[in-house]
Amino acid sequence: xxxxxxxxxxxxxxxxxxxxxxxxxxxxxxxxxxxxxxxxxxxxxxxxxxxxxxxxxxxxxxxxxxxxxxxxxxxxxxxxxxxxxxxxxxxxxxxxxxxxxxxxxxxxxxxxxxxxxxxxxxxxxxxxxxxxxxxxxxxxx
Numbered sequence: 001x002x003x004x005x006x007x008x009x010x011x012x013x014x015x016x017x018x019x020x021x022x023x024x025x026x027x028x029x030x031x032x033x034x035x036x037x038x039x040x041x042x043x044x045x046x047x048x049x050x051x052x053x054x055x056x057x058x059x060x061x062x063x064x065x066x067x068x069x070x071x072x073x074x075x076x077x078x079x080x081x082x083x084x085x086x087x088x089x090x091x092x093x094x095x096x097x098x099x100x101x102x103x104x105x106x107x108x109x110x111x112x113x114x115x116x117x118x119x120x121x122x123x124x125x126x127x128x129x130x131x132x133x134x135x136x137x138x139x140x141x
Contacts, residue, residue: 001096001104007032010039010063014050017041017062028093028105031066036100041066042093072097073106079114082106 006020007030017029021043031039041062049065050057072095073082086094086108096104 001106001110002026003104005030005095005102005105007037007102008041008062009033010061012062013058014046014055014060014062014065015057018046018057021046029062030095030102030105031062032102037070037072037095037097037102039063039066039068040070040093040095070095074098075103079111083111083115086111 005028006024006026008017008020010031010033012020012029012031020029021027027043029041030037031041039062045065045067049055050060055065071085071089071091073085075096075098077085077096082094086092092108094106095102096106
């Protein structure tokens, strides 16, 4: 998990969101309202939902194009549960929240690293299969 995720308010422009991603070398931002996660916006969202249709990046906000029905993990969730959530919902990045407040983000890459080596033998369903499901899932828009 990447701790201390970068968060932005709903009214953040897409241009500002892109600069935040660039400046922090990340591919996602958590969207917050009153300190609670209400959405997530990714670099892919910027391209597919904003750039491709020609939206004005200075006037369009993360609240307008980001994913609002956020699936989140809890701090004490086992990595297998996180992988199952990602697979079931076809998502590659999952906020980790404590009482709705963001404390981190876990990515598909984090799962791949965690499931390396001897842990594979302990899984009922191989992590490669879970990761393949997530990777092969159709885009959400």
